[in-house]
Amino acid sequence: MFRRRRPLLGAAMVGGAAYHAGKRREQNVQAEADQDARLEALETQQGYAPEEAYPPQQAYAPPQPAYAAPPPAAAPKDTDAMIEQLQKLGQVRDAGVLTEAEFEVQKQKLLQGM
Numbered sequence: 001m002f003r004r005r006r007p008l009l010g011a012a013m014v015g016g017a018a019y020h021a022g023k024r025r026e027q028n029v030q031a032e033a034d035q036d037a038r039l040e041a042l043e044t045q046q047g048y049a050p051e052e053a054y055p056p057q058q059a060y061a062p063p064q065p066a067y068a069a070p071p072p073a074a075a076p077k078d079t080d081a082m083i084e085q086l087q088k089l090g091q092v093r094d095a096g097v098l099t100e101a102e103f104e105v106q107k108q109k110l111l112q113g114m
Contacts, residue, residue, distance in 0.1 A: 082110060082111075086110060089103060089106055089107060089110070090103075
């Protein structure tokens with residue numbers, strides 16, 4: 001009677017151990033994937049690109065700015081002449097020749113010294 005149960009008991013032990021090992025491996029794989037996702041999110045948040053975007057020697061180098069610094073504003077040479085031109089420009093706008101948007105564009109050109 002016990003001879004028959006022992007092979008079944010052995011098979012159950014082997015199957016149970018294999019199931020537990022497989023389940024544990026799957027949990028480890030999932031935990032590693034979660035960790036990788038968190039790291040990638042932090043790198044993105046901090047402005048670093050993922051490792052695939054850079055060669056291995058530059059994997060954690062900060063990215064270069066995507067814009068150029070604005071040129072320094074030119075100092076006005078003759079403020080009295082500029083004030084007169086702005087007043088004339090205001091009169092032209094008040095007369096209805098220039099729209100408000102055109103006036104702003106011309107005013108910015110004068111202020112920048114163009």
